[in-house]
Amino acid sequence: MxxxxxxxxxxxxxxxxxxxxxxxxxxxxxxxxxxxxxxxxxxxxxxxxxxxxxxxxxxxxxxxxxxxxxxxxxxxxxxxxxxxxxxxxxxxxxxxxxxxxxxxxxxxxxxxxxxxxxxxxxxxxxxxxxxxxxxxxxxxxxxxxxxxxxxxxxxxxxxxxxxxxxxxxxxxxxxxxxxxxPWLKAHLETQIAEFVEATDLTPEVLRERLGDLMRSLGDAVRGTDGESEGLLALVRDPKQREILDRVTAVMSLVEGHAEYVMDGVGPDVVPSVKTLRKRFAQRRKGRGPFDRVLRRLLGLEQKMKQYADGRTFVGGVVDLVGMQGFNRVWEGPANLPMIDELTNPQKWVDRVFGRPAITA
CATH class of the missing domain: 1.20.150.30 (Zincin-like metallopeptidase, N-terminal domain)
Known part of the structure; x- marks a missing residue:
């Protein structure tokens, strides 16, 4: 291996x-x-x-x-x-x-x-x-x-x-x-390749940014509230940030879509769905110092934000144009949400529905 x-x-x-x-x-x-x-x-x-x-x-x-x-x-x-x-x-x-x-x-x-x-x-x-x-x-x-x-x-x-x-x-x-x-996987792989191509980190800059990350982890040990991108905080190049925004938007979409579905089936399918959601939300917070440190290192606080923003986007678009209208998001990369559209579903609807559907 x-x-x-x-x-x-x-x-x-x-x-x-x-x-x-x-x-x-x-x-x-x-x-x-x-x-x-x-x-x-x-x-x-x-x-x-x-x-x-x-x-x-x-x-x-x-x-x-x-x-x-x-x-x-x-x-x-x-x-x-x-x-x-x-x-x-x-x-x-x-x-x-x-x-x-x-x-x-x-x-x-x-x-x-x-x-x-x-x-x-x-x-x-x-x-x-x-x-x-x-x-x-x-x-x-x-x-x-x-x-x-x-x-x-x-x-x-x-x-x-x-x-x-x-x-x-x-x-x-x-x-x-x-x-x-299947294009979705290929799209993510392309974004990752572009991310590497845009990288220009030197060892000196990397050490400096690792120091910033370690200070963030120290805050986590002490129980200080706050969000951190974890290892992704090492990346500050504007081109890479632009790519990361696109990847984050895609991952927010797929996570939010799954969150919408697992709750959307309703009590006829999962009788205790409301109880599950309430208790599971507490589980995701992580309470111990070891949990806090690793969650911050891995950027899991940002992961939780992805779930929330993605869920907001999916639910908002479905409310505006229905599930069939929402499914236009899967027509191709051009219809994927932009990072600022995750919390503004109407903006995505205006952009996508303002032009013809994408055909294979």
């Missing part, structure tokens, strides 16, 4: 994450098997509800989506491979562009250090992520992390069957977004 010249030792990252992550809540073998069965069934049931509410269908002739119920190490393995597939070519391209690739000894030492760091992040996320549609890397699978789902439903004190279906509604929506519109 990791080449001798890789700037991240992904093999070490995976081993580190597996060592650090806990096994999850205690359960009997029989109960664990029942959870796996119910999650597969919930994912299958969710498909019809998501398609019915959104009016979307997977692209004809596309691959049949795969659902994988995994444990924490399984999620780590999938994401280590996915991150390596996505980031290694980009980091290598950046190093070549800057002419700053270290020698073999320095590269080996540096890649192990970053591998350990990446492993710590993967372990943290691997104990919390409930589900995920794999966009990059091998791609195409819907992952449901059984121990994290069980852990969350127990801590929230909610109905397990309702919660499992609710989670599946969110992840199946992501699956449908990318299988119905």
């Amino acid at each position: 990791s080449s001798p010249t890789s700037m991240v030792d992904w093999d070490l990252a995976g081993r580190t994450a597996r060592k650090l992550v806990g096994p999850g809540p205690e359960t009997t073998r029989e109960d664990a098997a029942a959870v796996v069965r119910e999650l597969h069934e919930a994912a299958a049931r969710a498909v019809a509800h998501v398609e019915g509410l959104t009016g979307l269908k997977p692209a004809e002739g596309g691959p049949i989506p795969e659902v994988a119920v995994v444990d924490r190490p399984g999620w780590i393995d999938a994401n280590t491979a996915g991150m390596a597939a996505l980031l290694t070519p980009l980091v290598d391209a950046l190093a070549d562009k800057q002419g700053s690739r270290p020698g073999p000894v320095a590269s080996a030492i540096g890649s192990k250090a970053t591998g350990v760091q990446a492993g710590g992040i993967l372990a943290f996320l691997g104990s919390r992520v409930l589900g995920q549609y794999e966009v990059f890397g091998s791609g195409g699978r819907l992952l449901l992390v059984a121990p994290n789902i069980v852990d969350a439903e127990r801590k929230l004190g909610v109905d397990p069957s309702d919660f499992r279906l609710w989670v599946c509604l969110h992840e199946v929506t992501h699956q449908l977004q990318f299988t119905a519109f």
Whole structure:
């Protein structure tokens, strides 16, 4: 997985994450098997509800989506491979562009250090992520992390069957977004490539910005309120910021769309949906100092803002032009929302409906 010249030792990252992550809540073998069965069934049931509410269908002739119920190490393995597939070519391209690739000894030492760091992040996320549609890397699978789902439903004190279906509604929506519109993945990959091309960081500037980030993390340890973009705060070049705004808008759209769907199915499908939303919103805040530090480092506070802004955008557009009108957002990159339209749905409607529909 990791080449001798890789700037991240992904093999070490995976081993580190597996060592650090806990096994999850205690359960009997029989109960664990029942959870796996119910999650597969919930994912299958969710498909019809998501398609019915959104009016979307997977692209004809596309691959049949795969659902994988995994444990924490399984999620780590999938994401280590996915991150390596996505980031290694980009980091290598950046190093070549800057002419700053270290020698073999320095590269080996540096890649192990970053591998350990990446492993710590993967372990943290691997104990919390409930589900995920794999966009990059091998791609195409819907992952449901059984121990994290069980852990969350127990801590929230909610109905397990309702919660499992609710989670599946969110992840199946992501699956449908990318299988119905294959151009969406290609668009994101293009934006990431343009981001690398625009990079002009020097080691001195990078060290200065890392110092600013560390001060932000110190505030998080002390419990100081505030938002931080985490590692993304290292990027200040106007061209890169412009690209990040476009990527943020896309991710806000797909997250907000999934949030809209998981609540929009209503109590006929998920009887305790209002209770789930209320208690789950509290879970996302993260209370302990370790949680606060890592959330700030990873920019998860901004992630929560993405959920909120995206949900506002989707709900606002549907209120204005209906679901069929909202679905014009999927016609092509030109119809994706701009960052300032997320909180002003009328502005998007005026722009998109002021010209003819995009045809394939």
